Amino acid sequence: MTSNTKPGFETLAIHAGAAPDPATGARSTPIYQTTAYVFDDVDHAASLFNLQAFGNIYSRLTNPTVAVLEERIATLEGGRGATCVASGHAAQMLAFFSFMEPGDEFLAATKLYGGSITQFSRSFKKFGWNAIFVDAEEPENFRKSMTPKVKAIFVECLANPGGVIVDIEAVAKIAHEAGVPLIVDNTMATPYLCRPFDYGADIIVHSTTKFLSGHGNAMGGAVVDSGKFDWAQNDKFKSLTTPEPAYHGLNFYETFGDLAFTIYGHAMGLRDLGPTMAPMNAYLTITGTETLPLRMQRHVENAKAVAEYLEDHRQVEWVSYAGLRSSKHFKLAQKYLPKGAGSVFTFGIKGGYDAGVKLVESCELFSHLANIGDTRSLIIHPASTTHRQLSAEQQKAAGAGPEVVRLSIGLETVDDIIADLDQALAASAR
Amino acid sequence: MFANTVKPSFEKAGHDSYPDTLIRKILREVKVIAMVGASPDWNRPSYFAMKYLQAKKYRVIPVNPKVAGGEILGEKVYASLAEIPEKIDMVDIFRNSEAAGPITDEAIAIGAPVVWMQLGVRNDEAAARAEAAGLTVIMNRCPKIEYGRLNGELGWHGFNSGVISSKRRKLPEKA
Ligand SMILES: Cc1ncc(COP(=O)(O)O)c(C=O)c1O
Numbered sequence A: 001m002t003s004n005t006k007p008g009f010e011t012l013a014i015h016a017g018a019a020p021d022p023a024t025g026a027r028s029t030p031i032y033q034t035t036a037y038v039f040d041d042v043d044h045a046a047s048l049f050n051l052q053a054f055g056n057i058y059s060r061l062t063n064p065t066v067a068v069l070e071e072r073i074a075t076l077e078g079g080r081g082a083t084c085v086a087s088g089h090a091a092q093m094l095a096f097f098s099f100m101e102p103g104d105e106f107l108a109a110t111k112l113y114g115g116s117i118t119q120f121s122r123s124f125k126k127f128g129w130n131a132i133f134v135d136a137e138e139p140e141n142f143r144k145s146m147t148p149k150v151k152a153i154f155v156e157c158l159a160n161p162g163g164v165i166v167d168i169e170a171v172a173k174i175a176h177e178a179g180v181p182l183i184v185d186n187t188m189a190t191p192y193l194c195r196p197f198d199y200g201a202d203i204i205v206h207s208t209t210k211f212l213s214g215h216g217n218a219m220g221g222a223v224v225d226s227g228k229f230d231w232a233q234n235d236k237f238k239s240l241t242t243p244e245p246a247y248h249g250l251n252f253y254e255t256f257g258d259l260a261f262t263i264y265g266h267a268m269g270l271r272d273l274g275p276t277m278a279p280m281n282a283y284l285t286i287t288g289t290e291t292l293p294l295r296m297q298r299h300v301e302n303a304k305a306v307a308e309y310l311e312d313h314r315q316v317e318w319v320s321y322a323g324l325r326s327s328k329h330f331k332l333a334q335k336y337l338p339k340g341a342g343s344v345f346t347f348g349i350k351g352g353y354d355a356g357v358k359l360v361e362s363c364e365l366f367s368h369l370a371n372i373g374d375t376r377s378l379i380i381h382p383a384s385t386t387h388r389q390l391s392a393e394q395q396k397a398a399g400a401g402p403e404v405v406r407l408s409i410g411l412e413t414v415d416d417i418i419a420d421l422d423q424a425l426a427a428s429a430r
Numbered sequence B: 001m002f003a004n005t006v007k008p009s010f011e012k013a014g015h016d017s018y019p020d021t022l023i024r025k026i027l028r029e030v031k032v033i034a035m036v037g038a039s040p041d042w043n044r045p046s047y048f049a050m051k052y053l054q055a056k057k058y059r060v061i062p063v064n065p066k067v068a069g070g071e072i073l074g075e076k077v078y079a080s081l082a083e084i085p086e087k088i089d090m091v092d093i094f095r096n097s098e099a100a101g102p103i104t105d106e107a108i109a110i111g112a113p114v115v116w117m118q119l120g121v122r123n124d125e126a127a128a129r130a131e132a133a134g135l136t137v138i139m140n141r142c143p144k145i146e147y148g149r150l151n152g153e154l155g156w157h158g159f160n161s162g163v164i165s166s167k168r169r170k171l172p173e174k175a
Helices: A009-015 A042-049 A064-077 A088-097 A114-126 A140-145 A168-177 A252-273 A279-290 A292-311 A330-336 A352-362 A392-397 A414-428 B020-029 B045-055 B100-110 B124-132 B143-150
Strands: A081-085 A105-109 A130-134 A150-156 A182-185 A203-207 A221-225 A316-320 A344-349 A378-380 A404-408 B032-036 B059-063 B090-093 B114-117 B136-138
Touching: A009 A064, A009 A279, A009 A292, A042 B045, A064 A081, A064 A221, A064 A279, A081 A088, A081 A252, A088 A114, A088 A182, A088 A203, A088 A221, A088 A252, A105 A114, A114 A130, A130 A140, A140 A168, A150 A168, A168 A182, A221 A252, A252 B045, A279 A292, A292 A316, A292 A344, A292 A414, A344 A352, A352 A378, A352 A404, A352 A414, B020 B136, B020 B143, B032 B045, B045 B059, B045 B143, B090 B100, B100 B114, B100 B124, B114 B124, B124 B136
Parallel strands: A105 A130, A105 A150, A150 A182, A182 A203, B032 B059, B032 B090, B090 B114, B114 B136
Antiparallel strands: A081 A221, A203 A221, A316 A344, A344 A404, A378 A404
């Protein structure tokens, strides 16, 4: 390109990481459906195994199609590098795996995707990783909860199920004062709406299953490194800053500098834990990211219209969407999500549990399922589905009380989306 | 490419970032590199870089007084730049920022056209002396990483290369 300016987000969404195939000239990224790659000779193999040469060995670690998506996401987030993995949950596991040891702790916001809360509080315990949950409404709470064993802070910038925004700039400052990285799950906002690295986040994780792939057809996750965190500033991050026995004493941070975290993600995380992204899913997600800006524009436009419609509806008790002036997160939304406050949010239906169940069952256009970030509009009543095992008190604390309905607004004609809710709300009152 | 189109005055103006055109030109024109601080230990960063650059057909001559007379990756090790009997196109400095000062002066003395200080190594005074003597100076970069970034290899590992182009990727071939 011949212009003097930096390429815009839309250009990057289409071109970053992808170039015509060097061998064939194929313009769309080929699906490299292969497990392994030939070595030129024994010395070449040794260089690859010792991480002395760039190149592919085995697709559990790296794959050319997946690599295109990795560079694409790293670029869109303004990061140094990315590791793509099989799911959003795998991304969280891999991010923590890079520096957590048994007995270590991390701070996590209380308002997170429910599956993340379960992963952190139950399964991570088996690794000896201890999550301390903190109310992120007041960033100072993170400072108060800090312990010498804490290795990171984890938040969702725009929290699932929506409406809640964390002041990531304030939290990043607290993390850095304690010498630990801030990890932000940017699944709900995507880099089109918010770029957490611009506010001091150090690592970003994604469930690419949602808006990045965008069509409800490919599982995936990504760990993105800003490349800016100094892992050697204290002795908390030994796996990155001391000799690694599995690579004959290689010191990742000293050898690879700002590439170290991402190389560790592939060479240790993917190699030993194994949650590799399938090339086919990478291909679908690459295609998805090309239209991310267009889709997100429409997602937030439709979501705002639906939220405004619901706010005025007499059967609706409340709407939790940060893009509404009535939201207590409106000011933070203006700062962190000026283009729109996402397309996933909750509202409370009058008539409680029974009305909620009737509503989801009466929808014709909305799909009743447990996912977000699809072209299709989605609806779920958490108390009768995802949160049904919890007690009434637990449901309430999790923001999944009997009256709560969660929407993920899709890309259909907005009048049709509203009309479907309108008829379903009417049916739920009968 | 975007990063290529930077004002001509930029090359001398600062050392916080370098245009891709300049890096490409250096990597294309340089043939013989003297690597000061090269280590014989296979798991040291300098060894990684030397091995990679050799694979890309550069001649890399190691300089390290502690192991002078020995061999690293098939090349004889010299105690100082002045002792190397061959013409050097670039001096790659794998030492700390302070040590980079006198090494840069030696590079000027032997007439090397390029001084390249590794990631984390930066000495602005030394750079100013070298530039006054007509040398090109790159600081706080790794030639291996830059080579891999520009030819797309770094992208194989999920890194942001900053390269946007609808052309097939080409290696920065040497002249
Ligand atoms: C905010 C957020 N993070 C992480 C995940 C987990 O992602 P995955 O289902 O791809 O493992 C989800 C999934 O719903 C999510 O909404």
